[in-house]
Amino acid sequence: MKPVPRPTPETRPFWDGAAAGQLRIQRCLACERHYFYPRPGCPRCGSDQVEWVTASGRGTLYSYVINHRPAPGFEDETPYAIAVVELEEGVRMMTNLVGIEPTPENLPLDLPLRVVFEQRGEVWIPLWEVAR
Incomplete structure (x- = not known):
């Protein structure tokens, strides 16, 4: 069984968005920069004036x-790609790639991707596939 994240009050808007099929990240109202992973203050300027955006x-x-070498719960899925995706908004997110054979030939850097969601327990996990 794959691990299931546990939403916290700080991350709840992210997980609620994923359940609705939306990828939500935070944006600082002071410096106008997007950021990810969820936290109460901007990592760039320190402002606590932040909002959630889709x-x-x-x-x-x-x-x-x-x-x-699979992590617990992923034994039947090796090999698999663990990726860092750079969103159009400029932030990076660690994730898994799906729907593509994980070989170096299939995974050129700057490959266009789009988010998809997989239900795991009571939460939806954002994963990424090749944009078509």
Whole structure:
């Protein structure tokens, strides 16, 4: 069984968005920069004046590793790609790639991607696939 994240009060808007099919990230109202992972203050300027926004759901492959030694719950899925995706909004998110054979030939950097969601327990997990 794959691990299931536990939403906290700080991350609840992210998980509620995922359940609604939306990728939500935070934006600082002071410096107007987007950021991810969820937290109460801007990591750039320190302001606590932040809001949740719906991201475009589009990004590009920034980096990846092909994992051949599965984590618990992923035994039947090796090999799989663990990736860092750069969103159009400029933030990076660690995730898994789905719907593509994880080989270096299939995963050129800057590959256009789009978010998809997988239900896992009571939460929906954002994953990324090749944008078509």
